[in-house]
Amino acid sequence: MRSVDRARILLAPVLLGLLALAAWQAAVVVLELRPFVVPSPTAIAGELVEHADLIATASLATARNAFVGLVVGVLVAVAGAALSSGARLIDEASAPLVTAAAVVPIVALAPVLYTMFGAGAQTARVIVAAIVAFVPVYVNTLRGLRTVAPVHRDLLHVYAATRRQAVVAVTLPGALPFFFTGLRVASSLAVISALVAEYFGGPVDGLGKAITSAVSSSSYALAWAYVVGSVLTGLVFYCATSALERGVLGRRP
Template sequence: MRATASIPSTATLRAVVAPVLLGALAIAAWQGVVVAFHVRPFVVPSPSAIAAELSGNVQVIGDAALGTARNALIGFVVGVLAAVGGAALAAAVRVVDRATAPLVTAASVVPIVALAPVLYTAFGTDNRSARVVVAAITAFIPVYVNSLRGLNTVAPIHRDLLRAYAATPWQATRTVTLPGALPYFCTGLRIASSVAVISALVAEYFGGPVDGLGKAITSAVSSSRYALAWAYVVGAVVIGLVFYCATYLVERAVLRGRPA
């Protein structure tokens, strides 16, 4: 019993140590290449220079990261709620599915660099709404597509079994459709968590209030403070990891209680 109980902890330890060790080796190689070949900072700064900027500007980077995270989070929540409602309606009414399919496809291929300036013109350059809308649209697409696919993926044998037991539509939805759609929804949720952060960050380059990581990176590069710009990039990576890990924990919690 004790040996069996120790197996999961050993596997977890290996899963943590392996990527940490690989990351440390990659950073060491990066530092070695920059020093050995005298790589100029505007090409790529050394990890030690980036770490120095991080330690010296923790408050500034943290404030900028919180600004981007706030916009991404609001857009993410709005996009997910709209996607779930839209997918449920499209799954229930086939006409809605066929009518909205071209619009969803078109929205999925709209470049952020083209959409953000248009939205800033509509909402005003001193308003954060454009950033939130961009994050909401990019989060909407993967959640909608995956949720709709999950709602439409019901094994015929399960459908026939419920029909044989004279199950009501709600009973069929609760016992078969929704549990079957949960893995698809969680997949879309994890994808949306990353693209919401990326889209909110990119949207900051094209206008709006002077806060957030996008504006901070642009300002640092224009001032030739390349190591500081990379330090802001590290802040963006941290936000992305926080969003991704949060949705991953939600997925584990939801699927753990899912009936087999």
């Protein structure tokens, strides 16, 4: 039954996706939609095959910036959450900054960063990805560090556990699920933010620049093929963080 259930879980979204693609293809053919409105799935698939190397190169460029930004954002978020959970003054002082980082618009931030670090550097894209990834990891990790059941706290007090022992035995294991929740959200947001930042300047690489270039040359099916590349890149990030979560949480006693 377990293998049957797994097959059903895998086949259901695949069948739904195939039905959606068939309906899309039929709508384009029957309604005679022009490519600038929406190209057909077969046309997009043809561009994917023909320009697979270009799409892969652009995807790797975007993924590289998103990965570096994700790592930087996660490290800063974890460190900040640890400080905020241990000192109320730091938490109150940093709350406005975290709120500002959560609402900062990429369309306004990216051009400013390109002016600061130069249009030929990838620094602006990495910083944008790091800021966007920082917020969900910080918020979820901070909540996890503060989520300690009173019975666990009382039990450690009865056993005369030190603060370090309490953190290692209860606080950190309890915060891990919250951390990975924020990490899964941040992984997809890092890819999206790095891609959007490419629209506003910087080196001529990455999926964002490729999409704008294809649209400007009226290669609409190719532009959609690059969109598919961005979706696949985001899925790789999300699946990687989900696998990391299952690997870490599955090994906990």
